[in-house]
Amino acid sequence: MTTHIGPGETRPPRPPAPPSLTEPPAPRVNYLNVAYGVKSWLLTTDHKRIALLYLAGITMMFFLGGSFAVLIRLELVTPAGDLVQSETYNKLFTLHGIIMVFFFLIPSIPAFLGNFLIPIMIGARDLAFPRLNLLSWYIYMLGGAFTIFALVRGGVDTGWTFYTPYSTAYSNTHVIAAGLGIFITGFSSILTGLNFIVTIHRMRAPGLTWFRLPLFVWAHYATSLIFILGTPVIAITLLTVVLERALHLGIYDPRLGGDPILFQHLFWFYSHPAVYIMILPAMGVVSEVVACFSRKRIFGYEVVAMSSLAIAVLGFLVWGHHMFISGQSTYAGLVFSLLSFLVAIPSAIKVFNWTATLYKGSVSFDTPMLYAAGFIGLFTIGGLTGLFLAAVGLDVHVTDTYFVVAHFHYIMVGGAIMGYLGGIHFWWPKITGRLYPEMWARVAAVIVFAGFNLTFFPQFILGYLGMPRRYHAYPEEFQVLNVMSSAGASILGLGYLLPMIYLVWSMRYGPRAPANPWQAKGLEWQTASPPITVNFERQPVVTEEAYEYAPEENAKIV
Amino acid sequence: MDTGLPLFPEQASTMAGRVDALYLFLIAISVFFGTLIATLVVTFAIRFRRRSRDERPPPIHGSTALELTWTLIPLGIVMVIFLWGAEVFFAMARVPPGTMNVYVVGKRWMWKTQHMTGQREINELHVPVGVPVKLTLTSEDVIHSFFVPAFRIKKDVVPGRYVTTWFQATRAGTYHLFCAEYCGTKHSGMIGTVTVMEPAAFQSWLSGGATGTSLAAAGEKLFTDLACVTCHRGDTEARGPKLEGLFGRPVSLANGERLVADEAYIRESIVNPTAKIVAGFQPVMPAYQGLVTEEGLMQLVAYIESLSGPAPAPAGAAASPSPGAGEHKP
Amino acid sequence: MSDHIVSPHVYVGVFLVLLVGTGLTVFAATVDLGMWNTPVALVIAVAKAMLVVLYFMHVKYSSRLVGLALGGAILWFVLLIAGVGMDYLSRNWVGTPGT
């Protein structure tokens, strides 16, 4: 429902003030207390409330996917497949992948932080299509329901990659339900991307030119391009898999002369750019955090902004590097290898620019900055090991081994989740109006970093030794490294539980947050914590550059 | 249990050293850049730590020179890596002449190997040291992947088509054979061993056991049983093309295309005969898909290959359309 | 701006051209043009699609942003076809099956 603002009214009518139990002065009206009751949440069109609805769904999915990871790591403590059956193990890693990729990592930052922040950052009252935004969330939940249905009916065992002809003709599990779940969720991504693109193009505040936009917004613009250009392809791909299973269409069936490798092309045309869907928003978070905690404009702002677009575009040209040994032609492999090396460059540029931003800054290591620094370190390792995989001759040995598993976890967990956690901490005061306990948060950040490295670094070695991925049982000589990895995973799990506890605690008991607790720049810090429903009392007008922490006339040109 | 902490896999093929050299080069690059970034972040964080609450450092604008530096230097480095990786990759794709040929069928959840001399193994492969071995692989069901870590080779085995890989073992021993492409319930059980033997030992392995008939002879029997000879008689009145001397030679098709008769072409012409019609013939051959097992098909291919003489030029050498970059080093 | 009012005569004119185009494409398919049958059919289809896009969908009168979206869609579709086509075209160039 939309709120009409009449003449002279700058905010919605004040509802009856709710009785406050915690603090004497009745809280101002904000988006959280403007209305109460389940209906006011489930029918809301406020982007901030929808963001919190997403947070609920995403968090649930994260811990569901995480519990599968726990079981996987427990199984791999011993070489024999003795904890669960092979069938169960295969379902565990499949559901871990499906849930973490499609239901956690892809929506995590865009649908929660992006949804909450983009309109505020550009000085708008909401996204361009608020009802569509709510619909996106319902579609996401419906897709999740299909997947959970597949899970409770017995699961699915194709791997998150759904490779044909295994998925179309051989698996006896609930491929159709899981495939439809991802198909449906895809439309949630598409609609979110569409909403962001139109919003960023059409609804920027007066004076907010493209090159004054926060880098978080740039990153989400690039991400949204991938959403709208890539997601439809995975949708049609999974739909054809479902049709091939259900109606015996034969598009990938080798018995008819169909080519299973065509499926891989279509799958990776989306699923490689999907990696950038996960990492680009995290890069946006890191840009904001690094600027704020060094109190400086990001070094080479324009270059960093453009590198996001470059990653989004180049990211679409490299999908074949997942298929070097698949039976794809040797020459196509070479072209995809070359292009894959090119996409490494804009990522490297970002890392160098963040590092340069710290130079002569005023650097403070609050929790968000700890996560950002962790991101830079882990993303660097993840990116550099990506070079190993892009080098065709070397990829032959390491592909489909734990080397790949380690590499993409460094990008997705070390990169995307570190960015996500950093972002949650950074904007938590804005979102909830409460401060979190800084000491606990720092401890958790360090635990996550240590646990992560212990979990995934040994997997690089395992992979080069030759341990294939998706193995339920493995030769004995791999055990030591697997035990290390599992030990790390238990530390990592603790690191993830801690924020869950203290952040929830802070929602009730944390000290009230001022509008701008970090003394940060950006429109979101100019409005109250938490903001009112229409975000700003008055239409903001932007008169300065992004991240103008100190007057421009003091600027030095290096 | 092996309590040691392994860090590096065994090297047992001519390719292993080349892959490892690239690997070590990349580790050096990674350590350099990883240390560089980590050092800079930590140094800046300490050197420029916030000293007062309201400190506002003067802004520094970007620098085109610096941006170009950290664009072009990484670009140069990755191009070197690309070329190096491509060179190794071509060496893997290009089969050297004079190989010993082995046919491999992947099937959930086992590897079936057949030697030209007729030995058949399951989840095992015996090869001599120092001889290049060409593998022609296919799958009976889903996609598998033939992976021997000690040789640094891996190739996805795709149903409905042939793929090729090769290796030359350098050290006698027993090495892991893994399926590296997820193939269902017992994926992690689809493992075996590759036993590399000294030539003399290999010869005695070949002569030991019930050898029976060679692969080509088995193919010839199948050829007779399926009555292929009714049409492929070899005379000018025959309804099917002459097969003697076909393998490794160019073929003109009815649609004007030309190709070289390799294993994949012969397999396709048996299971999908109308796919590529030889010029001057009618598409009258029935399809044998589903009537001959993949192993039987490989026997037929071996038989037709044997009709072109005892030591046919490998298809790779005969058909290669591009100049010989990335020569194989023994 | 999409507020531009297009005369119904333009619509009817475009409609007639579209019908003629349909007839033409059927006719062209019945004539043996050798390898050119498919390109001719595609050229006619693209021309018809452009007419619909420009006039019925008002792109001729819309903002540049709409043109950008349209161009992006076409470019990405071409990328998909070109990238996958590259693989199929260069299969077996090295000379052994599966390379």
Add this chain to the structure above:
Amino acid sequence: MSSVAESAHGSEAHPDLVHHFESLPAQKEAATFGMWVFLVTEVMFFGGLFLAYTIYRNLYFHAFVQSSRHLDLTLGGVNTAVLICSSLTMAMGVHSAAVNKRRATVGWLLLTVALGSVFLGIKAVEYKDKFDHHLVPGEHFRGEELHVVGDEVRRAQIFYSLYFAMTGLHATHMVIGIPIILIVAWMAHRGRFSPEYHTPVEMTGLYWHFVDIVWIFLFPLLYLIGRHH
């Protein structure tokens, strides 16, 4: 960061203007652009099938020719004409809304629905014919009517798989479009639109024209392969 005190819009704000837009033209611009972005995703959605078609048509040309010839050229051609007619009526519907002709708008939109239904009816006749002649992929598929034998029968199944997937997806888009047009026609009937605000009619029009364009490509690609032999 400075700011101005003026609130978003004055007292004469249009009832169709939602709170977060400055003006109706801005709102309409956003809607149009949003619809185009959606159509971009539709291009890529169909793009996957067009890719599969391109690959297999080149690999198995002969089987595609034989299979295509069995499609009913007359019904396909008539359907193309019907769909082009419906695009015209849809364009006229949008035009009528823009010049504030309420009854004409409703009339054109209902005519569009009628033509769309005719298209789907003809499509249903074609589908039934394929069922009757065992040309639906699966174990009952027969190649005799296509004059193909042996392995060609299997390739023909790939053609018919793509035929059903592509035309089925196209028809699904029409099945979704028809109720939307009916709702918009109902809104027009109730006098919800004006020359300033008729965005729903325009957006529905864009969608419908896109569906028409997909068919403009499907028709020659599916029905007209190798007709000259």
